[in-house]
Amino acid sequence: MKTMHYEIENDIRYLQLLSQTFPTIADASTEIINLQAILNLPKGTEHFLADLHGEYKSFQHVLKNASGNIKRKVNEIFGNELRESEKKELCTLIYYPEEKLELVKASEPELEDWYHVTIHQLVRVCRDVSSKYTRSKVRKSLPKDFSYIIQELLHERSDDVDKAAYVNVIIDTIITTGRADDFIIAISHVIQRLAIDLLHILGDVYDRGPGAHNIMDVLSSYHNWDIQWGNHDILWMGACAGNDACICNVIRLSLRYANLVTLEEGYGINLVPLATFAMEHYADDPCEEFMPKTNGGSADIDEKTKHLTALMHKAITVIQFKVEAAIIQRHPEWNMQDRLLLEKIDYNNATCEIDGKSYDMKSCCFPTINPASPYQLTPEEQTLMKRLHHSFTVNEKLHKHIRLMLSHGSLYTIINDNLLFHASIPLNDDGSLKEVELYNGQKYKGRELMNHTEQVIRNAFQNDSDPLEKEFAVDYFLYLWCGRDSVLFDKSKMATFERYFLTDKSTYKEEKGNYFKLRADEKECDAILDAFGVNGPNRHIINGHVPVHVANGENPIKANGKLMVIDGGFSQAYHAETGIAGYTLVYHSRGFQLVQHEPFTSTEDAILRGSDIKSTTQIVEMSAHRMLVADTDIGRDLKKQIVELQKLLYAYRHGFIKELR
Template sequence: MRNLEERYLDRLSDLYPTIAAASTEIINLQAILNLPKGTEHFITDVHGEYEAFSHVLKNGSGSVRRKINDVFGNTLSSRDKQSLATLIYYPKDKIAQVKKTESNMEDWYKINLYRLIEVSKRAASKYTRSKVRKALPKDFAYVIEELITERSEINDKESYYNEIIMTIIRIGRAEEFIIAISSLIQRLVVDHLHIVGDIYDRGPGPHIIMDKLMSYHSLDIQWGNHDVVWMGAAAGQLACIANVIRICARYGNLDILEDGYGINLLPLATFALQVYGDDPCDCFKLKGSDNPNRAEMELNMRMHKAISIIQFKIEGQTIRRQPGFGLEERALLHRIDYEKGTITLDGKEYKLLDTNFPTIDPKNPYQLSADEEDVMERLERAFTGCEKLQEHMHFLLSKGSLYKVYNNNLLYHGCVPLNEDGTLKEVTLFSKKFKGKSLYDALERYVRKGFFAVNREDCENGKDIMWYIWLNPNSPLFGKDKMATFERYFLAEKETHTEVKNPYYQYIENEKVIASIMKEFGLDFESDDTHIINGHVPVKRKNGESPVKCNGKVMVIDGGFSKAYQRETGIAGYTLIYNSYGLLLVAHEPFESTESAIEKESDIHSESMVIRRVVQRSLVENTDVGKELKEQIADLEVLLAAYRSGELKEKL
């Protein structure tokens, strides 16, 4: 039998069947290594805010504007530069607006076509022609390639290019061409996108964001706790389903489930009206909702209470079924004195704000009523049978993970669980102990088992792990001692609402601890180009907090897209750009609306902070892609040697 290397070379020879083919590919790959590294864009904590997310994606956190500045410098006014940027972000809408006031559209088309071509040339300059060609919009691929590629054999290039542009205008294709080339610029200014967690919950459009991400050219996703609870719901884990519905109800976003995913909530609505029809449900007011329809608001509040009570019951069942999760203290319904209307927590008695529990049997408080059982059975079928939801969750599985090491940066959402002394915390999962990287790896394996395991026990444990990741104190994606959902609804005393953070957050400025975390994931703290990119925790800039921690080794870049947090932070958060010149932290103001962005030509990246700037531009050879290309070159050189030594025959 032939050894592995021989079989591998034989397969490689199918792709490169001749000395010429192998040589050409080596030359091509070697040339790519010497191009500037592509721009990486880091976004986190999007929380369903589709319009703000879409705008930041379009402007590449200022990358488009920086390209415009590179090309035009002081030859264009700030006003003209901003108009051009807005045209690139929203070409169709901007053209429609200009048409209302512009008397000579032919001149306007000509001026802006020339400007767009120059910006696209600059954006394409760091890529191979082959890569640019693959990015070209199909309808105008040939024309755009002609315009952005120098043609030395044409003596009168200016006349040649002028004729192309005037023909585009004359035959009525200027608008479509502007839309196409604007899309190309957006595509080229960012080479790779990192979503560092929490696409879901709070905002109204996570399903729209997922559709957008599924068509994006190059990305990875680090799951946030809000993403994983949706994954658990899609897998049929009942506590996750209840949490997802409760959060949608709380933020007035049940439309996400009904209209976005086609999940029928009528059984829950009917049940809520029957059981809580006379209950004002004052503890279950919606958060951040401005719905003027009072009847709809009251129905949502009743549905909110109904699913919350179901959630507390199911979570109690899960806690009893999984004693190894160590959450017995979070099973609360049996701690209620239903006659007195009080609950005892940590030896102290508290009066409940709401004592109407018609579906709870005090003798068996975690048992669902027959009607609640029916509601949850229907919802489970709806979630597991929803084709669009399953498609989105499998996309998260294929493109996502709990952490990622990419170009010497460690990306994760939340925290690495630590002990009080700053050492890695050891966590037990199904009788096995894990800490640090091994904990992340074990949790991720169980998430995938929840979707794909054939063994029923592994599958069920995997589903329950998704709920564990959502709220367990030992979950790296949660990182607090408890999720005080019950207390926030039912108790007035603020001390019961407190969620104590994992010691990780106390040590985030400690170089020794951060160095140990980097070492755990295979990175060298002493290297200038290693960093931790951390999502999950909003940075309260109005309180003087900085997103840059540990002398620049840690970046906490909660995108701040969620409007619910913006009063606390005083800003819409941060994103990060890592290009061939270094690391750039971008601060964002709250996003008003798409209409405002077009009408006022307003942008939301307000300021940028250089975290690290290199003396010489970083090249592809210094990146993870470069390492892969070097491996391919080495393999091809072995293939070339095999052809030349006669070990392999060319396949002419």
């Protein structure tokens, strides 16, 4: 009693504020009952995706089918009631209701009967996927037009003799009033939404594929998601912030994969000035080493377009090396002077000296480079860069998407005893956390390094930042992209120059940092989890970034289950390398399941023939008991709220605070 009195007296001001929300004993008691009930619901389903790389259609389909979860639900609910073809049709309707309805109406002779049967089936599926949520949460996910009707159908059963007529009349009326199509579309979207409670994206929405902007549009209205920024996301963030080296890299990568859709159609970046410049200065250069990679999902392009793309590709690459040099020279503390290779070229003998050794070059045609001052931009290059800089830094849609990245994102996330980050934690050779210098000689490691690096990134977009700190922040995007100790790179070098220009493939090697060498060691993973304060008996590190070579027998589950690498090659550019088309990690109330996907054919094929992404599910870790909300971070927060509400009840009952009504 004395202890509770003491706590109430110390917390009285907070409890008085809390009483504004719960002004009576009845209000506080009702909320405690509600929170206690929520704690005993099954844990919501989390989905983890990584390295989407602009593959919008595959991403969209994975969201629609909830990584096969909706198909599994349909199979469980209907079992032998429906033929396999009928279950496939129902799943396709849930994924693509608008398109599938048009096909059905064109071919179904008994449309009214089809409506009646189908709506009953959809209600059963919706009832199942909503069963682990409170009525309040389900209600908030419902479309306004059909909220009341769906609630009634979800909580009344047609097999209840007393309510069968009631349910049937509701469905009959939906059909006779001409709202069947709208209702089917609405309830299908509700099923999609409830099948995924929380979406985690472990970086790299951008580059390679054609639909990064479409993915960001989907995320802008998605109900619950977060992102751990990847190196390719950082590149686009740097371009948006005005880092010219990032701008050049973004354009170079788009040209390398013959994929200009996101740049030109998504964000309206005008590349005509670059094309004009390239044709003027590189017209006589075959640019063979700059021919685009057209097997990465982009449509085949004609020879004329391919040659122009190669000219533009080389032009922006040369400019990139020049503007990168200016940033590297401003920051000797980054120790990136070994990347200043234009000055190492013997332009007469077509060789380049690296680490004291001379290497033959594939070509040595550099019409815009002055050997006496190789990093100086020509007047035409300066004009071109000013135009490109302006296009990126004032682009309204790009800024909107980057703000979305900033508001929903971070370098790492700790949630439900899982540590999520895209790439790496810099380590010393002995596995200890490595100190990395950021700004003004300040060094950090581990969690502090991640926190302070994230602050540097955010400084680049803050108008009230110190001008010098903001200038450093904008420059730092280049280091994050390709710096040796960057948490998003962590390799000895980025061998861009070597791959384009040198014949000796031994120069292409990029030695991975110690994290990638040591992360399969369970003790190392435990040490990192300890350093980040991740507790719990079933804690994990979840990464993307490095594609898992499944075709070569590589296992995405490492360190005795402590580490999960879920980059399985979502991008078509990686399919041949990895042998699959990506992973989805699913964490539901029963445990972890890793879903391995085969390539997605097309949306059209999915609608017309009911084709789905073929997936293989691997059980990673199953819980001894079904996990409840009480076992999650949200549950821990709810328990704290209950304690505070119990204090409020005590304060009411013992006269510390008066009920307000």
